[in-house]
Amino acid sequence: MESPNMNNHQEDVKAKPETDVAHINIKVASSDNSEIMFKIKRSTKLAKLMQAYCSRTGKSTGTVRFLVDGERITGESTPESLGLEDGDTIDAMTEQVGGGSN
Amino acid sequence: ALAPGFTAELNNVPVTAHDMSTLGDGQWLNDEVINFYMQLIIDRSQKTPVLPRVHAFNTFFYSTLSEKGYARVRRWTRRIKLFENDLVVVPVHLGVHWCCAIIDFRSKQITYYDAMLGDNSKCLHLLMDYLKEESRDKCNQEFDDSGWTMTCDKKIPRQRNGYDCGVFAVVFAEYAARDAPFRFSQDHCVLFRRKIAYEIATKTLISGIS
Numbered sequence: 001m002e003s004p005n006m007n008n009h010q011e012d013v014k015a016k017p018e019t020d021v022a023h024i025n026i027k028v029a030s031s032d033n034s035e036i037m038f039k040i041k042r043s044t045k046l047a048k049l050m051q052a053y054c055s056r057t058g059k060s061t062g063t064v065r066f067l068v069d070g071e072r073i074t075g076e077s078t079p080e081s082l083g084l085e086d087g088d089t090i091d092a093m094t095e096q097v098g099g100g101s102n
Numbered sequence: 103a104l105a106p107g108f109t110a111e112l113n114n115v116p117v118t119a120h121d122m123s124t125l126g127d128g129q130w131l132n133d134e135v136i137n138f139y140m141q142l143i144i145d146r147s148q149k150t151p152v153l154p155r156v157h158a159f160n161t162f163f164y165s166t167l168s169e170k171g172y173a174r175v176r177r178w179t180r181r182i183k184l185f186e187n188d189l190v191v192v193p194v195h196l197g198v199h200w201c202c203a204i205i206d207f208r209s210k211q212i213t214y215y216d217a218m219l220g221d222n223s224k225c226l227h228l229l230m231d232y233l234k235e236e237s238r239d240k241c242n243q244e245f246d247d248s249g250w251t252m253t254c255d256k257k258i259p260r261q262r263n264g265y266d267c268g269v270f271a272v273v274f275a276e277y278a279a280r281d282a283p284f285r286f287s288q289d290h291c292v293l294f295r296r297k298i299a300y301e302i303a304t305k306t307l308i309s310g311i312s
Contacts, residue, residue: 031165062120065133070163070178072114072137093162098200099130100264101218 024079024086028053028066031094040079046090047075053092063095112141112305115160124268125299127292131200131268133161136193138302139272143191143279146307154188154208156279161193164203168228172235184236191275194225200271203229204278214254217261217270226252259287266291272298280309 022041026049029035036056038049046066054061066073068082068090084090108119121134140158147156159178167175184190190205194214201216203225212229214222230247237245261270269291277284286294301307 031162031169033170062118065162067162069180070160070166070175071181072116072160074114074116091162091166093133096133096161096165096195097124097130098195098198098268100261100267101199101220 024084024088026079026084027087027089028092029089030057030092035089042080042084043078045075046073046077046079046082049090050075057092059094065093065095067091067093108303110138110302110305112138112145115141117302122299122302125295127295128265130198130265131272133195135298135302136161136200136268136272139298140191140193140275142301142305142307143275145305147279153280155186156189156191157182157184157187158191158275158279159193161195164192164194164225164228167232168224172232175232176235176239179236179240183240185241189279191279192229193271193275194222196222200268201225202271202274202278204275205229205233210250212250212252214252215258215271215274216254217259217267217274219256219258219260221254223252223254226254259284262288269294269298276307276309282309 022043023039024042026038026040027035028038028049036053038052040049050064050066051061054064068084068088073082073090108122110117115134115137117134117138121132124130124132124135137160140160143156143158147153163175163178185207188206188208192203192205194201194203199218201214201220201222203212203214205212212226214225216222230250230252234245234247237243258274259270261267266288273286273294274284297308
């Protein structure tokens with residue numbers, strides 16, 4: 001269910017058939033420089049993308065941190081709520097641990 | 103002991119029971135614990151006007167800057183004014199080791215703290231280059247590096263085991279963020295682990311004005 005949004009009139013939401021404005025491409029970049037493109041609805045919770053990324057890369061969800069411009073994002077956020085545009089990047093960082101010198 | 107489902111969150115930075123377990127004796131601290139603690143340091147600074155104005159980066163800042171360059175961290179400061187701080191804390195993750203660098207705009211110093219007394223001039227120069235790029239990008243002016251010194255400080259409390267470096271890194275940052283001298287030693291780390299866990303669980307740093 002969509003939450004009511006003042007700027008989001010029902011008429012504007014309908015996608016024109018030839019230009020797909022409801023979906024955007026998001027690049028997920030990992031710390032080892034690999035990148036995966038995802039096509040996602042602007043209104044879809046990013047939890048879906050996070051799960052898809054982890055299952056695609058075989059990583060456990062608990063060990064990946066998703067960041068936009070250095071800030072942690074939660075699965076509850078959507079491309080819309082974060083202001084993500086087509087082609088924007090989400091960084092997928094891997095858990096870091098440390099105890100002593102190499 | 104914390105319930106298995108324990109979680110806390112501050113500015114979207116979460117910690118789970120698993121993360122908290124890395125504060126157990128002999129365990130290696132993970133990024134989540136350190137990143138949550140950095141939020142606590144920022145939070146205290148904002149709420150306590152007599153303390154230095156502090157920005158603390160997360161643990162991914164240094165790795166991204168060093169591996170991918172300035173362009174990939176350029177937007178990380180878009181919500182803050184970096185140069186209006188007194189201090190900037192930079193946690194440094196090196197493979198399996200945690201260190202901490204501090205940029206002090208008041209005394210014009212970049213200092214690197216490694217509890218195993220390692221050298222890292224690469225880090226110091228990367229941070230100086232970062233300040234120059236950031237100044238060009240955000241302030242549209244060249245950063246004046248005259249009078250600045252860069253040091254790997256060796257007169258600091260020293261780690262004497264293979265697991266407490268994260269504790270030292272966090273405590274160096276917390277002490278520096280209130281201009282407190284590093285009057286502690288390896289012997290305090292067991293207590294520090296409990297203190298850090300308590301501070302995360304209560305979302306408040308115990309030490310205020312030093």
